[in-house]
Amino acid sequence: MFGWFRKKRKIEEVDTTKETKSETKKETSKSHTKTTLCPYCGNDFKRVVKAKSKCKACGKTVYKRTSISGESIVVTEEEKEKIDKEYEVRRVISCDIETLNSNYAAHRGYALAAIRKELKERFGKEPLASDIAWYILNQESVRTLSDTYNIGSYQNVRLDMARVSYERGNYATALRLLFEVIYLDHCNMYKVVMLMHDPTLASVMPYTKGSVPPALVEMAYVLIDLSGTDEGEAEALYVEANRSLYAAYSPEISPKESFGELKQILYKEKTK
Numbered sequence: 001m002f003g004w005f006r007k008k009r010k011i012e013e014v015d016t017t018k019e020t021k022s023e024t025k026k027e028t029s030k031s032h033t034k035t036t037l038c039p040y041c042g043n044d045f046k047r048v049v050k051a052k053s054k055c056k057a058c059g060k061t062v063y064k065r066t067s068i069s070g071e072s073i074v075v076t077e078e079e080k081e082k083i084d085k086e087y088e089v090r091r092v093i094s095c096d097i098e099t100l101n102s103n104y105a106a107h108r109g110y111a112l113a114a115i116r117k118e119l120k121e122r123f124g125k126e127p128l129a130s131d132i133a134w135y136i137l138n139q140e141s142v143r144t145l146s147d148t149y150n151i152g153s154y155q156n157v158r159l160d161m162a163r164v165s166y167e168r169g170n171y172a173t174a175l176r177l178l179f180e181v182i183y184l185d186h187c188n189m190y191k192v193v194m195l196m197h198d199p200t201l202a203s204v205m206p207y208t209k210g211s212v213p214p215a216l217v218e219m220a221y222v223l224i225d226l227s228g229t230d231e232g233e234a235e236a237l238y239v240e241a242n243r244s245l246y247a248a249y250s251p252e253i254s255p256k257e258s259f260g261e262l263k264q265i266l267y268k269e270k271t272k
């Protein structure tokens with residue numbers, strides 16, 4: 001089940017002191033910022049190109065897009081696909097960190113002002129909203145994991161951490177966290193935990209492997225791209241990220257087996 005994934009956070013009005021908007025914004029493409037130049041041959045179109053145009057000089061098709069950082073850019077076919085994919089994933093993975101902090105403050109009782117003060121003392125400067133989020137989510141990871149019944153909440157927290165890492169531009173960290181989220185679904189950890197607490201349930205609800213929601217696979221695609229993680233590295237990361245979960249709950253599928261199935265999707269279709 002992945003109802004946790006559809007869960008939409010309630011946006012509540014919480015009075016928080018505004019942070020400086022200094023979060024690092026990611027650049028999708030550093031080149032071709034001039035909207036009139038062909039990204040293939042440098043030919044000057046001398047006009048703002050349309051959504052899709054053919055370059056008269058080299059014959060290649062170029063595309064106009066808006067980069068993640070908000071600039072109008074002219075890109076190659078390959079770059080266009082990357083940007084489109086990134087937008088697609090942003091719809092699922094991106095988060096508003098201030099809202100996330102406010103939600104944890106409202107629902108879990110975190111005192112944002114006190115956390116900000118503590119971090120400011122520790123860092124010697126004003127913390128970013130994402131520093132506060134990271135602090136909260138680390139505490140929430142420990143809290144939810146210490147209660148084995150709470151594996152779904154733990155999964156939500158790890159997904160939030162993946163989102164925050166993504167927003168900070170830490171794609172490898174985001175991928176590692178996402179791999180935990182994926183493994184928890186794939187081995188149907190919710191059920192593993194349930195059967196662990198009441199083995200008699202096995203006769204009525206035998207263990208079955210879970211499935212990975214397509215949205216998570218999409219996220220993994222993009223994070224693999226952004227972090228430049230090859231198949232071997234991804235496998236090592238997947239196994240490492242899930243080692244302690246596997247040791248703690250012994251689900252039937254090991255992280256290595258889980259990745260073995262997943263890589264069919266992640267690395268086969270990637271070459272398309």
Ligand SMILES: [Zn+2]
Binds near residue numbers: 038039057
């Ligand atoms: Zn050209």
